Amino acid sequence: MVKLVVNGREQELGDVDPQTPLLWALRDELGLVGTKFGCGIAQCGACTVHVDGRPTRSCVTPVGAIDGAKVTTIEGLAGEDGALTPLQQAWIDEDVAQCGYCQAGQLMAASALLADNPSPSDEDIDNAMSGNLCRCATYKRIRKAIHIAAKGNGQ
């Protein structure tokens, strides 16, 4: 039986087939529907979560391959007390979203970027974020929100 630590809580994935992509285990088994399905073939980034801190395409990651891993999803991005991260706050204030469907994946990719590189350049951002499609094309605001959050971090 596969076990994961999801957003700080241990989860046992009962009779879930180890081949099941993390995306669908999160959504259908654990009820964490913030992580989105876009393509299923690692092309769009809508399903991005952190696995042991690394941004990961959950649609192509079988749960059996990450047994015991620490997984963070969009639901676990804010603090325990619900305090939003500077990144989430910047996303709200800059009014980034249009439809909003890609934004969980964007935020997970962006937060992994800032963890690695607290003051990224435009080019760093483009490199880190180009695996994430936004069909509504909110790219300009995503970039700006990342810069604002990076500044807010005191970097």
Add this chain to the structure above:
Amino acid sequence: MTTRTSWAHNPAAKKLMEEIEARRALPAVVRGASRRQFFKMTGLAGAGLVIGMAGACSKQNGAVAASDGPAADFNPYVQITPAGVIRIFAKNPEIGQGVKTSLPMIVAEELDAKWEDVEVVQSEIDESRYGPQFAGGSLSTPMNWDRLRQAGAIAKAMLIAAAAAEWDVAASECSARDSAVHHEASDKSLSYGALAEAAAKGPVPAADAVKLKDRSDYRLLGKRITGVDNEAIVTGKPLFGIDQTVPGMVYATYVKCPAVGGRPATVNIEEVKARPGVIDVFTIDGDGDPLSVMPGVAIVAKSTWAAFAARRALNVEWDESDASKDSTSASDEAAMTRATQAPDSTVESFGDVEAALSGAAKTIEASYAYAFVSHAQLEPENTLAHYKEDGALEIWSPTQTPQGAVDLAAKVAGVEPEKVTLHQTRIGGGFGRRLMNDYVAEAVAITKRVGKPVKLQWTREDDMQHDFYRPGGYHFFKGGLDGDGRLAAWRNHFVTFSGDGESPITAGDIGKGVFPGELAGNYKVERSLLDWNTPSGWWRAPSSCTIAFATQCFAHELAIAAGRDHKEFLLEIMGEPRWLKEGDPGVMNTGRAAAVINLACEKAAWGRMMPKGAGLGLAFYFSHQGHFAEVAEVSVSDDKAVTVHKVWVAADIGPVINMSGAENQCEGSVMDGLSTMMGLEVNFENGRALETNFDRYPIMRMRHAPEVDVHFIQSDFPPTGAGEPALPPLAPAVANAIFAATGDRVRQLPLSRSGYRFA
């Protein structure tokens, strides 16, 4: 099988289009009707007290007192609680165009509500209370502008009346501001919360008896207001159709023939049933209507993944005797042949184009073509539907036409529409795809069969194989210039597709009033039809999104041939400022057109010297009642790598409701236009779409996103929508800039067909 000649011949879609067209004219009709009649019509009369709330609440700027009592109900759009929470109902589907925020802002403005006190609630679907509810045609703003202002103003008048009664003063001595009524003479104030219960019991004034605010008194409209769902979005709340769950639900995938019209002949049902987690597998005959349920195989399972995994073991042999055999390569060839033949019909004609062409000092000819594309909204189609024992049907669905979805669901389930409850969810992109409700119909067919709540989930491949595609098309132009280099004649032979041999496929027509129309003096649009089977549909700024490319590039070609500056050439065509059809906001105003052309050029410093390999390109287009001009600055390398540095957008959509939302729409439209023109196409062979996921459908990524600089001329004309009209000018502006940079005239989309790519 019916006598339909093609799966693309779609009377129902045609009807939907007619309805939308008819509704497009609604604001004018409403203005004509007496306001009292209008409020009767829209059910905006009942007031009273309501207890309990339906629908998902969103956004809570102000804190709600835990002890808050029942809300007073002013009309379908406004409720106020004793603690002063002002609930405003958002009537239309939110697909990313921002109406869940902007429409309530209109109510709040007239109500003089403090935005911090407002809680936006997605409304139920009820035509008798809300009138038409849909997201299409950039119509949410123009169709609801009067209705929503009146809803706010009427509630405010009732609050003022209640305060005046309380103080025993004349209502005319009272004013409202920041969610409270004030009496200046006695320096008294009462909050809306304190007044709500008494106010809602008072008489409802007639709509024509309340005064709407002057624009100069607006406190909220035109500001930057952030989306009401923003916090829920960034914390991953279950907002979207795909996120909906109910206890006891099962999951389904539905497999149809990749060529529309194919039917399952043999299916290894037992084998798939034996797969882990599978509950049932069965074929559905459907009603043979691509807008409803086409034949296929349903796999019902305990989870989405169990259904998808079982699908891999599915073997279907399709009977394709009635299926589409559409082929892009064959139609490309056929179009070239049609170009040399007499057109099927004339769409619109002014003057004598043939005489003007033979008398012209100079003529040029050019042919343009563009591909079919997919909507590719990021949330694949899905619907949660529950057919209950008592014949009631409950549905959660991301649809742009929820009222149509209710009717369709009722038809598929064989129940009365009154038995259907549809919950509007947030929608992960629309772009026109979800004007069609085929996925709703499929979910209903499956839940009816299994008698449990069923979540139907399409894969991305389902989505791109069973889209209602934006039609491709071909234009064969001949234009004439007089001895002074002025436009003297314009002929456009448009080759498009038809399912019935008589009329164009959905969104494949050119219609009247296309640029330059009567402004050319001598003008003719002719049309020829190629056979086509695959369903098509409206895609962001339907028909304008492609026709703008062809016409605005050809206009540039004529300017170049005349040795004229493109901007001057366009302004000369516009001539005197005037509405081309007085009283019809659906037809261009040349003065507004000239103003946006001038503004875009001014902001871009049009006419400046550009380095080698760089260029500026201009285009104008009028669509969805919006006047838009765009200038693109590009550079192109020797091996055709294109960088779009910046795009200047000048827009006149009247007063802007929400500046943040309007800018976001313009930026998104520009980038959507660029993404689509650079590399997106869906080609068909043997009736099958060849591009079925993002690996072969390269939507633009962040690194290629240009800077976008948006400027609004906030004219005094009534406000109109922003979701679509910024898109059409982008492709011609960029193609014209590529010409300016390289001398290469690209006459085909996507640009990748001509060897171009993003740098």
